[in-house]
Amino acid sequence: MTAYPKTDALMARGAAFLGTEHAVLCGAMSWVSERHLVAAISNAGGFGVIACGAMTPELLDKEIAATAALTDKPFGVNLITMHPALFDLIEVCARHRVGHVVLAGGIPPKGSVEAIKAFGGKVIVFAPTLALAKKLFRSGADALVIEGSEAGGHIGPVSTSVLAQEFLPELAADHVVFVAGGIGRGMGIAAYLEMGASGVQLGTRFACATESIAHPAFKAAFFRANARDAITSVQVDPRLPVIPVRALRNKGSEEFTAKQIEVAKLLDEGTVDMAAAQLQIEHFWAGALRRAVIDGDVERGSVMAGQSVGMVTKEEPVAAIMDALMTECEAALTRA
Ligand SMILES: Cc1cc2nc3c(=O)[nH]c(=O)nc-3n(C[C@H](O)[C@H](O)[C@H](O)COP(=O)(O)O)c2cc1C
Numbered sequence: 566m567t568a569y570p571k572t573d574a575l576m577a578r579g580a581a582f583l584g585t586e587h588a589v590l591c592g593a594m595s596w597v598s599e600r601h602l603v604a605a606i607s608n609a610g611g612f613g614v615i616a617c618g619a620m621t622p623e624l625l626d627k628e629i630a631a632t633a634a635l636t637d638k639p640f641g642v643n644l645i646t647m648h649p650a651l652f653d654l655i656e657v658c659a660r661h662r663v664g665h666v667v668l669a670g671g672i673p674p675k676g677s678v679e680a681i682k683a684f685g686g687k688v689i690v691f692a693p694t695l696a697l698a699k700k701l702f703r704s705g706a707d708a709l710v711i712e713g714s715e716a717g718g719h720i721g722p723v724s725t726s727v728l729a730q731e732f733l734p735e736l737a738a739d740h741v742v743f744v745a746g747g748i749g750r751g752m753g754i755a756a757y758l759e760m761g762a763s764g765v766q767l768g769t770r771f772a773c774a775t776e777s778i779a780h781p782a783f784k785a786a787f788f789r790a791n792a793r794d795a796i797t798s799v800q801v802d803p804r805l806p807v808i809p810v811r812a813l814r815n816k817g818s819e820e821f822t823a824k825q826i827e828v829a830k831l832l833d834e835g836t837v838d839m840a841a842a843q844l845q846i847e848h849f850w851a852g853a854l855r856r857a858v859i860d861g862d863v864e865r866g867s868v869m870a871g872q873s874v875g876m877v878t879k880e881e882p883v884a885a886i887m888d889a890l891m892t893e894c895e896a897a898l899t900r901a
Pocket residue numbers: 591592593594595597616618643669670712715716717718719745746747748766767768769770772868869870871872873
């Protein structure tokens with residue numbers, strides 16, 4: 566007899582797809598989602614995902630092998646679609662027989678979905694619109710994550726609750742769909758399962774687990790923060806595009822605004838051309854997440870965090886977090 570009968574019943578399809586006890590993914594977080602956190606998530610019955618980020622194929626190869634040495638449970642790999650060595654990275658996943666590959670950061674380029682399926686891997690994708698989601702399923706995607714603007718990291722403009730209401734009635738009957746963004750407690754999981762989701766993906770709630778290698782200063786910044794501290798990067802000038810990122814407000818975010826004003830002024834004066842100006846903006850945050858997560862520079866680094874950060878108040882082992890989420894979810898479903 567399971568401790569979570571109602572939750573397990575609603576998660577059954579997602580858990581079968583992932584090969585896990587619980588249909589709870591820990592979304593890939595660059596620098597944070599490495600072997601230790603990923604293995605801990607999978608060992609706790611969830612689904613850990615390695616964040617490949619900008620890793621080379623050699624580094625990814627090592628990371629997968631090291632993760633597999635820490636867990637015999639399934640885990641996945643998240644690849645950024647614009648990585649210049651995407652197909653070599655897929656080849657590395659093939660060599661390790663990675664069960665699930667998450668393609669993030671844009672529309673999967675031609676041949677990528679096929680290359681993953683060719684070695685028997687399952688493909689998980691993101692889609693900002695319903696039309697694109699349907700197209701990706703037609704092109705062979707096996708599962709979808711819908712991620713709302715409450716999430717930490719790179720985000721779209723629409724909230725999780727709206728995306729869920731728009732996508733789930735159209736897709737959930739025939740497809741495996743996971744919901745991400747803003748989930749801090751089990752009652753949130755229960756709500757999306759009842760709406761038809763096969764499972765959920767969380768990042769912020771797991772980022773500061775005991776097993777996470779994030780710097781103590783990064784974790785302390787999370788424990789101090791409230792939901793309203795997790796703000797999105799602001800675009801100052803329409804000529805200088807800024808991809809919205811949700812992170813904790815700090816000196817770096819203020820300096821980024823000042824930098825945009827400065828570069829816009831240089832553009833007006835004709836001191837720099839458009840390409841050079843856009844490059845200056847793009848380069849501002851280069852290495853910023855690493856500075857925060859690894860070096861602990863929470864003032865000038867990018868402390869990516871979702872709005873659920875206010876519900877992260879102390880360091881706990883992954884197993885304890887998973888237990889709390891499942892217990893809360895079951896209680897919410899039992900009350901219903
Ligand atoms: C510090 C941090 C880094 C992240 N890095 C990535 C990444 O490299 N690739 C990715 O697809 N998503 C990334 N995300 C998004 C997470 O995978 C996940 O979808 C998101 O955190 C879920 O929303 P939540 O933060 O509200 O739980 C990141 C999130 C955080 C908080």
